[in-house]
Amino acid sequence: MPNVTIEYVILIPLLFTQVIVFPYVAATMASSWQNSQRNIELQDAADHLVSTIQQLYLTINSENILVGTVTHKSPLPITISSYPYNATGLLSDPADNSAKVLTVTLTLDELGNTATASAVLGSNVTWIPSTLRSNSTDALIIVDIQNDFLPGGNLAVPNGDQIIPVMNDYMTLFREKKLPIFVTRDWHPEEHCSFKNHGGIWPSHCVAGTKGADFPDTLDLSHEIDIISKATSPEKEAYSGLEGTDLDKKLKILNVNRVWIGGLATDYCVINTVLDFISLEYKVNLLIDGIRAVNVNPDDGQNAEREMITLGARPVTRNDIS
Numbered sequence: 001m002p003n004v005t006i007e008y009v010i011l012i013p014l015l016f017t018q019v020i021v022f023p024y025v026a027a028t029m030a031s032s033w034q035n036s037q038r039n040i041e042l043q044d045a046a047d048h049l050v051s052t053i054q055q056l057y058l059t060i061n062s063e064n065i066l067v068g069t070v071t072h073k074s075p076l077p078i079t080i081s082s083y084p085y086n087a088t089g090l091l092s093d094p095a096d097n098s099a100k101v102l103t104v105t106l107t108l109d110e111l112g113n114t115a116t117a118s119a120v121l122g123s124n125v126t127w128i129p130s131t132l133r134s135n136s137t138d139a140l141i142i143v144d145i146q147n148d149f150l151p152g153g154n155l156a157v158p159n160g161d162q163i164i165p166v167m168n169d170y171m172t173l174f175r176e177k178k179l180p181i182f183v184t185r186d187w188h189p190e191e192h193c194s195f196k197n198h199g200g201i202w203p204s205h206c207v208a209g210t211k212g213a214d215f216p217d218t219l220d221l222s223h224e225i226d227i228i229s230k231a232t233s234p235e236k237e238a239y240s241g242l243e244g245t246d247l248d249k250k251l252k253i254l255n256v257n258r259v260w261i262g263g264l265a266t267d268y269c270v271i272n273t274v275l276d277f278i279s280l281e282y283k284v285n286l287l288i289d290g291i292r293a294v295n296v297n298p299d300d301g302q303n304a305e306r307e308m309i310t311l312g313a314r315p316v317t318r319n320d321i322s
């Protein structure tokens with residue numbers, strides 16, 4: 001009987017401990033090691049970012065720190081690169097006009113890790129409030145949802161208003177994921193060449209500063225977005241949001257290589273924007289529930305969709321994305 005006692009009282013609990021507890025302890029240790037590694041790497045990234053800003057400031061004596069220009073000079077280390085981060089900058093403003101100190105805080109959104117780094121800048125520097133974004137690969141591009149392109153507007157796209165709630169929904173999704181959103185707009189001078197009375201084919205529309213050029217109140221632009229104005233000079237037409245704008249440059253700074261595009265109108269500004277993105281070798285997801293066509297000819301919209309997809313755009317709807 002003593003053997004049995006030893007077996008049940010000592011060996012089985014020992015076996016249980018080894019099988020159940022050891023993997024748990026090992027997993028906890030591994031995850032805490034990984035987390036401390038992330039903290040170190042995030043701190044390195046913060047230090048690097050701040051020293052780059054400082055160097056940039058000293059080199060070109062820039063009085064305005066444009067945060068976007070220094071965000072992605074070096075790739076993030078592997079253990080944090082797959083997590084979106086946000087960075088906020090705070091510039092101390094001493095009353096005696098002495099040098100200002102910039103403090104940048106980096107946060108990994110999903111994990112909550114933070115790191116802070118500081119740099120001394122000159123007394124004349126100003127910080128342009130902005131949110132630094134991580135090396136996110138995706139951006140939402142909303143094309144020309146403006147009053148003149150909606151029912152009642154000067155160049156109304158039939159049922160154009162139906163896509164507003166859909167695009168609001170996409171915006172909510174992108175905001176939740178801390179991904180950038182760009183909104184393009186026609187922003188014409190009064191004498192724009194696309195207008196009939198100036199030799200063009202369209203009625204006057206989206207004249208800069210008018211109600212027709214405004215975004216509709218129902219489009220939820222209450223959060224941080226970047227507005228891209230196009231076709232702003234009298235002699236140049238631009239259907240594409242990339243034509244004559246800095247949209248490509250801004251996306252490259254953010255390391256974006258995949259765009260999700262919806263808006264108005266399928267057969268003009270959407271298709272031209274999509275094809276330009278494809279020719280610049282971006283991956284393009286076409287939000288087919290977030291576009292509507294003018295249909296000067298009845299099949300224009302359908303043909304445009306087919307052409308975009310044939311040339312490489314991937315059709316997606318809101319239900320395809322979690």
Ligand SMILES: [Zn+2]
Nearest residue numbers: 186194206231
């Ligand atoms: Zn126009």
